[in-house]
Amino acid sequence: MRIASLPDFLLQRIDRASGGPVNRQIYQVLRAATLSHQLPAGLQLPSSRELARELAMSRNTVTHAYEQLIAEGYLETRTGAGTFIADTVPDQIVEVSQSSRSGNGSDQAGHVGLSNRGTQLIQRAGVSTLQWGAFMPGVPDVTQFPNKVWSRLQNKHWRRSRAELLTYGQSGGYLPLREAIAEYLRVARSVNCRTGQVIITTGIHQSIDLAAKLLGEHGDRAWVEEPCYWGTRSVCQSLGIKPVPIPVDAEGMQVLQTDRSRPPRFIFVTPSHQYPLGTVMSLSRRRLLLEYAAAHKAWVMEDDYDSEFRYGSRPLASLQGLDTHERVLYMGTFSKTTFPGLRIGFLVVPEALSEAFATGHSELYRGGQVFTQAILADFMTEGYFASHIRRMRVLYGERLRLLQQAVGRHFGDAIDFSDGDAGLHLALHLPPGCDDRAISRKALAAGIITRPLSGYYMQAAAARRGLMLGYACVPDQQIAPAFDKLAAIIRKHWPA
Numbered sequence: 001m002r003i004a005s006l007p008d009f010l011l012q013r014i015d016r017a018s019g020g021p022v023n024r025q026i027y028q029v030l031r032a033a034t035l036s037h038q039l040p041a042g043l044q045l046p047s048s049r050e051l052a053r054e055l056a057m058s059r060n061t062v063t064h065a066y067e068q069l070i071a072e073g074y075l076e077t078r079t080g081a082g083t084f085i086a087d088t089v090p091d092q093i094v095e096v097s098q099s100s101r102s103g104n105g106s107d108q109a110g111h112v113g114l115s116n117r118g119t120q121l122i123q124r125a126g127v128s129t130l131q132w133g134a135f136m137p138g139v140p141d142v143t144q145f146p147n148k149v150w151s152r153l154q155n156k157h158w159r160r161s162r163a164e165l166l167t168y169g170q171s172g173g174y175l176p177l178r179e180a181i182a183e184y185l186r187v188a189r190s191v192n193c194r195t196g197q198v199i200i201t202t203g204i205h206q207s208i209d210l211a212a213k214l215l216g217e218h219g220d221r222a223w224v225e226e227p228c229y230w231g232t233r234s235v236c237q238s239l240g241i242k243p244v245p246i247p248v249d250a251e252g253m254q255v256l257q258t259d260r261s262r263p264p265r266f267i268f269v270t271p272s273h274q275y276p277l278g279t280v281m282s283l284s285r286r287r288l289l290l291e292y293a294a295a296h297k298a299w300v301m302e303d304d305y306d307s308e309f310r311y312g313s314r315p316l317a318s319l320q321g322l323d324t325h326e327r328v329l330y331m332g333t334f335s336k337t338t339f340p341g342l343r344i345g346f347l348v349v350p351e352a353l354s355e356a357f358a359t360g361h362s363e364l365y366r367g368g369q370v371f372t373q374a375i376l377a378d379f380m381t382e383g384y385f386a387s388h389i390r391r392m393r394v395l396y397g398e399r400l401r402l403l404q405q406a407v408g409r410h411f412g413d414a415i416d417f418s419d420g421d422a423g424l425h426l427a428l429h430l431p432p433g434c435d436d437r438a439i440s441r442k443a444l445a446a447g448i449i450t451r452p453l454s455g456y457y458m459q460a461a462a463a464r465r466g467l468m469l470g471y472a473c474v475p476d477q478q479i480a481p482a483f484d485k486l487a488a489i490i491r492k493h494w495p496a
């Protein structure tokens with residue numbers, strides 16, 4: 001670029017009407033042009049007086065911008081000669097970028113520079129852009145959370161304000177919370193555990209990440225349920241662990257159907273409430289799975305994400321409680337029982353692994369949130385957790401009934417749904433030719449969140465068509481009208 005064109009270059013990029021200080025805009029334009037080499041090193045700039053005149057601005061405005069760029073090293077002044085674009089690119093960087101551009105194939109992931117692993121993660125992403133509204137699956141009614149109680153407990157801790165609560169977390173998490181969780185799990189979930197085996201994490205995603213990093217090797221295989229929770233697949237794949245889909249039937253994962261000669265390192269299961277289909281793993285399947293895992297030294301990863309919510313019967317005991325070979329890692333979360341934004345979950349590991357996991361967690365994630373963990377510990381020990389779950393069970397049970405009624409009113413027996421006795425969502429089954437992804441897209445455009453059931457399958461040929469509908473977060477009176485809208489969209493896509 002010749003010096004003569006610099007004022008035009010700036011004028012095209014400065015927006016005086018934007019309200020932003022013009023000296024700041026000049027600074028930003030020149031800085032960006034320097035970094036992108038549009039203005040090459042060594043180029044002489046007009047004097048501030050000259051440029052101010054060309055731009056019809058006060059000289060102060062230009063001087064401010066120049067001074068800032070000089071202070072940051074983008075421009076340099078040479079006594080008696082003027083102001084120049086500084087040479088800011090170190091030689092080594094020039095060499096590296098030239099050799100990588102010369103076609104050694106290191107940038108296969110495309111222009112944005114993602115690694116292969118990053119590209120795959122983003123391409124297969126399952127996470128939803130919206131997290132609230134009818135019928136967002138897997139989200140509890142956060143508006144019902146007893147925030148007055150929480151805020152009182154929080155204030156109590158602020159008044160005491162101990163350094164211990166404000167610094168980095170202890171290995172394994174805040175001890176009173178680990179104790180409260182261990183007690184709760186022993187009583188409510190028949191989990192066999194001592195406090196030291198409980199590791200506080202930021203949720204099931206982090207629990208999987210930690211276990212996969214500490215127990216798995218790149219290239220290992222992990223059996224996952226077909227269909228399964230997208231997060232399990234994504235975290236495994238991001239660590240080079242290959243998910244192998246194992247079909248589920250009414251009794252849970254079909255261990256017998258599997259190629260048992262090639263044992264996996266991990267087996268991920270949701271035995272209390274299969275995600276997304278809602279079945280409960282039978283006792284004989286549980287025992288088979290545990291025997292298989294013990295014989296082949298596989299780790300069973302029990303994902304117990306929403307077992308607190310059973311409406312017709314008592315919650316079922318955990319798989320971990322049946323294990324006598326120390327092969328099960330039990331994963332739980334507060335995302336469904338309190339509110340997902342809390343981001344606290346827990347992992348119960350076999351006794352022999354407890355120290356390694358506590359240290360590994362601190363080493364990898366440098367845990368914190370001790371203050372929040374202290375509030376949650378009180379929330380549990382003072383009985384608020386149990387009473388909140390009891391209250392939500394009644395509320396969600398009623399919402400499930402309202403949704404089932406709405407489905408029945410529109411479709412009678414033409415549509416069936418997963419065993420709707422538990423959890424926060426319902427899987428609605430659609431006929432084979434029905435395009436559940438298209439329905440889901442149309443529904444979203446009409447303001448209704450659903451997830452296509454086929455999206456949870458790894459093998460397209462095995463995929464059942466359907467929609468995942470979360471009812472827990474939808475106020476009673478909105479359930480029928482929201483389903484009316486959805487039903488109209490489903491009808492348009494009903495196979496002839």
Ligand SMILES: Cc1ncc(COP(=O)(O)O)c(C=O)c1O
Binds near residue numbers: 203206275332340
């Ligand atoms: C089966 C299953 N596992 C794990 C999670 C996520 O748990 P967390 O919020 O603790 O990461 C979910 C969330 O919907 C889930 O459905």
